[in-house]
Amino acid sequence: MAVDLHRFANPARFMRLTDAIFPWSLGLTVLLLASGLYYALIASPQDYQQGETVRIMFVHVPAAWMALSVYSMMAISAAVGWIWKHPVADLSAKAAAPAGACFCFLALVTGALWGQPMWGTYWVWDARLTSMLILFFLYLGYMAIWEAFDDQSKAAKAAAILVIIGAINIPVIKFSVDWWNTLHQPASVATMEGPKIHSSILTPLLLMAGAYTALFVTIFIIRVKAEILDRRLRIMRMNQVQEKGLKG
Amino acid sequence: MQEFLNMGGYAEFVWPSYGVSVLLLVALVIASVRRLRRVERDLKPFEDARKARRRRPARQESMSS
Numbered sequence: 001m002a003v004d005l006h007r008f009a010n011p012a013r014f015m016r017l018t019d020a021i022f023p024w025s026l027g028l029t030v031l032l033l034a035s036g037l038y039y040a041l042i043a044s045p046q047d048y049q050q051g052e053t054v055r056i057m058f059v060h061v062p063a064a065w066m067a068l069s070v071y072s073m074m075a076i077s078a079a080v081g082w083i084w085k086h087p088v089a090d091l092s093a094k095a096a097a098p099a100g101a102c103f104c105f106l107a108l109v110t111g112a113l114w115g116q117p118m119w120g121t122y123w124v125w126d127a128r129l130t131s132m133l134i135l136f137f138l139y140l141g142y143m144a145i146w147e148a149f150d151d152q153s154k155a156a157k158a159a160a161i162l163v164i165i166g167a168i169n170i171p172v173i174k175f176s177v178d179w180w181n182t183l184h185q186p187a188s189v190a191t192m193e194g195p196k197i198h199s200s201i202l203t204p205l206l207l208m209a210g211a212y213t214a215l216f217v218t219i220f221i222i223r224v225k226a227e228i229l230d231r232r233l234r235i236m237r238m239n240q241v242q243e244k245g246l247k248g
Numbered sequence: 249m250q251e252f253l254n255m256g257g258y259a260e261f262v263w264p265s266y267g268v269s270v271l272l273l274v275a276l277v278i279a280s281v282r283r284l285r286r287v288e289r290d291l292k293p294f295e296d297a298r299k300a301r302r303r304r305p306a307r308q309e310s311m312s313s
Contacts, residue, residue: 041266042252052256059269102276110265117261215273219280226284229291236294 011228014088018221025217032211039204047201056114058204061189062212064107067135068170070100070216074142075167078160088224090156091231093163094146095223099216101139108132119183127176128184131169138166152234 040058047054074093081089111129112122123129142163149155177186188196195202255262 046256051258052262053258055255055262056265059265063269098280099276102272106269106272109268113261113265117258219277222277222280222284226280226287229284229287233287233291233294236291240294 011088011231015225015228018225022218022221025214025221029211029214029218032207032214036204036207036211039207044200044204050118053114053117054201056110057201058208060107060110060114061205062209063103063110064132065209066212066216067100067104067107067132068173070096070103071135071138071163072167072170074100075163075170078156078163081156082160082164087156087231088228090160091227092220092224094156094159095227096216096220097139097143097146098223099219101136101143103212103216104132104136104139108136115183124183126182126184127180128173128182131173131176134169135166135173138162138169142166152231 036058040055044055044058046052074096077089077093077096080086081093108129111132115124116122142159145159145162146155149158176182177184189202189205197205253259253263
């Protein structure tokens with residue numbers, strides 16, 4: 001059975017859908033966050049090499065995963081918005097950007113706080129860290145473009161071009177640990193052979209990843225609703241100005 | 249409890265990691281909710297005016313007859 005995605009290009013219908021999902025995503029966020037934090041801070045053992053610093057992983061890795069997946073989602077939305085002129089698609093990308101930027105910032109900061117005790121340095125200019133910093137600047141640039149244009153359709157187009165070109169950075173980040181020599185460890189969860197880490201560490205990691213995903217959905221629903229209503233507000237204000245112009 | 253807070257000597261790295269994550273994500277939620285409320289408040293007079301305009305033609309008709 002095919003789902004007619006065009007139905008959700010209608011902003012009112014889209015908002016009815018997101019309003020229906022919202023209580024579930026909010027509940028799931030609270031549930032996963034509570035159980036994730038319990039496992040991350042209390043129930044899981046320390047690592048035999050890294051000691052207690054392994055607990056930083058439970059906020060570092062989910063943030064990095066979200067930074068990448070939110071950007072990918074934005075690039076796809078922006079492409080859909082550009083090709084099919086769906087305003088909801090453009091506004092979805094716009095609504096997701098601040099959340100993605102926050103996740104990216106958190107991945108960088110918690111990575112630095114993990115790097116100092118384990119690598120002996122907060123920062124190195126290697127491939128993984130540098131490409132992640134570029135991702136952060138892409139997020140900031142994307143948001144700046146939306147602010148820079150008064151004409152929202154022009155802003156959407158310019159922002160879409162940036163986010164789509166910048167998507168080259170996503171596979172670079174993903175494979176940077178294989179392509180270049182780096183201090184950063186290679187992938188240990190999403191590998192061809194399956195996860196390489198013990199379940200006592202994997203459980204809190206996956207719970208926190210689920211919690212971050214649910215949190216993103218919750219924030220996204222709030223933000224995309226604000227964007228849709230803001231667009232409606234802009235149109236109504238423009239109509240008001242035109243009406244006054246005709247009368248005067 | 250003391251042992252838990254000490255984090256095996258890595259407290260200065262573990263707790264700021266969790267702290268900055270909580271602070272930033274809570275701030276993001278608050279900012280997002282505030283923005284939505286502001287837009288809804290600004291939009292309300294327009295929506296009310298539109299509803300009133302929809303009702304008015306019927307009333308004018310009844311007054312003229």
